[in-house]
Amino acid sequence: MTSLYRAIRLVGMEFVKFALRVRRWVMECQGMSETADIVVVGGGCIGAAIALHLAEQQAGKVLLLEQKQLANGASGKGIGIIRTHYTHPVLAKLAYASLQLFHNFEERFGGYDSGFNPCGYFILVGDSDVDTLKDVVSMHQPLGIDVQMVSPAEAQAQMPFLRIDDVAAAAYEPNSGYGSPPKTTIALANRAAELGVEVRTETPVTGIKLDLEGRIEAVSTPTGDIATRTVVDCVGPWARKFTEALGLPFPVSPVVEHVVVMERPTEYAAPHPVVSDLVNLCYVRSDADQPYTRIGNSDPKYHPQFLLPDADQFHGQQFPDICETLQQKLIRRCPILETAPVVETYSGIWGITPDYQPIIDRLDHIPGLYCAVGFSGHGYKLSPIIGDLMSRFILGKIDDQVKLLDLFRFSRFQENSLIQPPIRYARAGGLR
Template sequence: RETSSPSLGKDKADTVIIGGGCVGVSLAYHLAKAGLKDVVLLEKSELTAGSTWHAAGLTTYFHPGINLKKIHAYSIKLYEKLEEETGQSVGFHQPGSIRIASTPTRVDEFKYQMTRAGWHPTEQYLIMPEKVQELFPLLNMDKVLAGLYNPGDGHIDPYSLTMALAVGARKYGAQLNYPVQVTNLNSRSDGTWDVETPLGIIQAKRIVNAAGFWARDVGKMIGLPHPLIPVHHQYVVTSTIPEVKALKTELPVIRDLEGSYYLRQERDGLLFGPYESEEKMKLQDSWVTSGVPRGFGKELFESDLDRIMEHIEAAMEMVPVLRKADIVNTIAGPITYSPDILPMVGPHQGVRNYWVAIGFGYGIIHAGGIGKYLSDWILEGEPPFDLIELDPNRYGKWTTTEYTAAKARESYGFNNIVGYPKEERFAGRPTERTSGLYRLLKSRCSMGFHAGWEQPHWFYKPGDETGYK
C-alpha cells in the first residue's frame, strides 16, 4: 500500500491536475513522459479514492462510437506494456469478451457494428452459438443466437493500474501530492491560476479538473457547476464455483445485453454487475445540492440486492452454475454520470486555461487513451483527432440539475438497450422553449434536441406513434 505525506513541493507549476483517480494519474504520466517536467497532481485523499478503487476494471476494444474506439485501443495497448515499463504489476487479464445476442434485433445490431469495425481495425468477430459455447462452456445456450467477440478484451485491477501509472509519472518527473485538498481557485489577469490549499498556494499556467465525483464541487469554485451526478452501481462476487475452478483457461467476459449485466471470472468464482432500469436505478442526488460529504473517499454505499434481483435471476438462467454459488462480497459505490453518459474532456469556453477530464462512468478503459489524448492537445495546441462528442462545452446554462438527473437516470437505464442511429431520447425535455413549440407538437411534429433547444424535424403521418407529448 502506497503512503504519502502532505506536501506541495513547489509554489509554481506548468500544469496542476486536481484528482488522483486513474484518469488524473494517467494525464500526469503522459504529460511527464512527453517531456513536461513541471506537472503537479493534487489529491485530497489518496490515489484511487472515489470511484477508481472499487471499479470492476473491465477493458474492451468495443465502443459503438467510431472515435472512442481509438481511446479504448490505446488504453489496452498501454496496459499491456505498463508493467514492463514501470515494474509495477497491473493485474491485466485478456480472456476476451462476448456480447450475447438473444433476439433477432440484437443480431442485426451486431451486424451493423461489424460494418463499423473497419473505421478503427481491431479484432472483432460475429460468432455463432457453437463458438460462443466453446469459449464459455458454462453458458445456457437456449436463447443464444449469436455473439460479438473481441479477443483482446478483459479486465484489470484498477488500484494496481493507477499505482503503475503513478510510478511512471514520478519516473518522468511529475509530482503527485496527497492528501492535499484544493480549497479555492482564483484566475489571474495573465490567464494563470492560483490554486489554494491548506499548505499554501501554487501558481499554475493551467489547471485540469479530473476530480471524479468531486468535479462538480471543484467547478463551483469558478462558477461552473458541471452537469454531473453520482449514481449507485453494484456488483457482486461469488464464492469458489467448482465448475469454474476446474477450467483450464479463464472465461471470457460476458455481456448479456437483454439481461443488462456483465459477468466475468474472479479467481475461482464469478463477478456479476447489472445496470438497472431507469425506474429502479438510484441517484445520489443529494451530493449535487449539498456537495460530497466531507471525508468521503474510500467508502461504499449500503448494498441493495432487491434492486438488482431481476438481473441476478437473468444471470442465473444464462449461467446456471451461479445458482450454487454464495455471494461473498457486494460492492455498491458511486460512479459519475454526465447527462448523455459520455465524459467531458478538453478546455472549457469562457475560462482561460481551465481544462476538464470528468464524467467518466467507465474510467478504467478510458484512462489510458484520454491521458494521451489530452496530453497531446495540451502540448501541441490542438487535439490529435476529433472527439467532438466529449466536448465539455456541449452543455450550457440550460443544463439544470433537474435535466442532469433525468438524463443520467435515462442513460444509466438505457446502458444495454438496442441503439438506433439518430434516435431521440426524451428525458428532461424540453429545456429551452420557442414560442411555437407546443403548436408544432400539437401538429404531430417530431422534435430534435440541440444545445438545449427543441428543433422541428418532420411531421408524423396519421396513425404513427409520436415521441414525447
C-alpha cells in the same frame, strides 16, 4: 522537408519549456510560496495517466494532487472491463488505441503491471439486436479491431455453464478482457513520479484562485496556495462540486454502482472470458486466481434511484434490492450458480453525464482550466490513451488523433448537441 519539420518542432518544444520556466519564475516573484507549471487534480486513473504523459512531454513542473489516496473514487471499486465494443466509431477508435497500450503496458510504462488479463470478451444479444451487433462488428473491423461474429454455441463451448436459449447472436473479441483499476492507477502514478511528477495524496484542492482578468492564478490546499496558470480537473464524480464556486456548472452526477461476487462450483473453477449480456443488461467477469464471478449493472434505468446529491455522501453504501437483482441476473445466465454462495457485495461511484459520455476540453471562459471528467463508467479502459491525447492537447500539440477529443467538448450541453451513436441497441441504447 522532413528534417526541416523536425527542426522546427524541436525549436518549438524548447521554446515551450523556456516559456514554462519564465512563467514559474514570475509567479515566484509574485510571492507565492510554491509554484507549478501544471496542477492535475484527482488521483484516479485519468489524472494519473495525464500527469504521466505530461511528464513524458517534458511539460515542466507537474503536480498530481489527490484529496485522499490514489484510486479513491471511481477507480477504486471498478470491475475493470477492458473492451473495444462501442457503438460510436470515435469511442471504438479510442478504446482500440487504449487496448493496445494495455497489451504493452509494462514495456511502455517502465515495467509496471496494470493487472491486465486478456481473457477474451463475448457480447450476447437477443433477436431484436442481431442486425445491430452485425453492424457494430462491421464498423469495428476496418478500424483494425479483432472481433468476429460467432454462434452462441461457440460462447458456450468456452463457458459450458452458460445458458444460451435466449441468445440469438454473439460476437467475440479475443484480445479484450479486464484489468485492475487501482493497480493501473498506482502504476501510472509511480511511473509519473519516476519522471518527475510530484504526487501528493491527502492533499485536497479547496479552491481555485483567479487573477483580475479571470485567469487561473493558484490552487488552494490546506497547506497553502500553489501558484499555477494551468489546472487539469480530473476529479470524476466530484466535478460538479469542484467548480461550483467559479459559477461553472458541470452536468456530472454522482451515481452508486454495485457489484456482486459469487463462487463457482469446483468443476467450473477455471477462469472464463468477460461477458457483456445485452439480453439481461449486465456484464460479468471472472477472477484469475479464485473461482469467483463478478457481475455489474449496465441497465441505466436504475441510475435515477442511485444518484447522490454530492459525491462526498458516498461511503460504500448499497441501495436496496439491486444486489439481489444482479444475483438473479447472474443465475439466469449461469444456472450452475443457483446454489452458489455470494462471496461479497460492494459498491463504487461513477460520475455520469446526460449522454453517458465524458467531458474532455479546455474551458476558455476560465483561461487555464482543462477537464477530463464524467466518464460514466468507461474511464478506466480509456485512461492510457486519454492521458496521451490530453497531455498533447494541453501543450498545443494538435493532430488528427487529438482532434477526436472535440466530440467530448463541454459546449455540447449548451448547444443541445448531445453525443448520439449512429448505431443503437434495442434495450442497451448506445451501450454508453
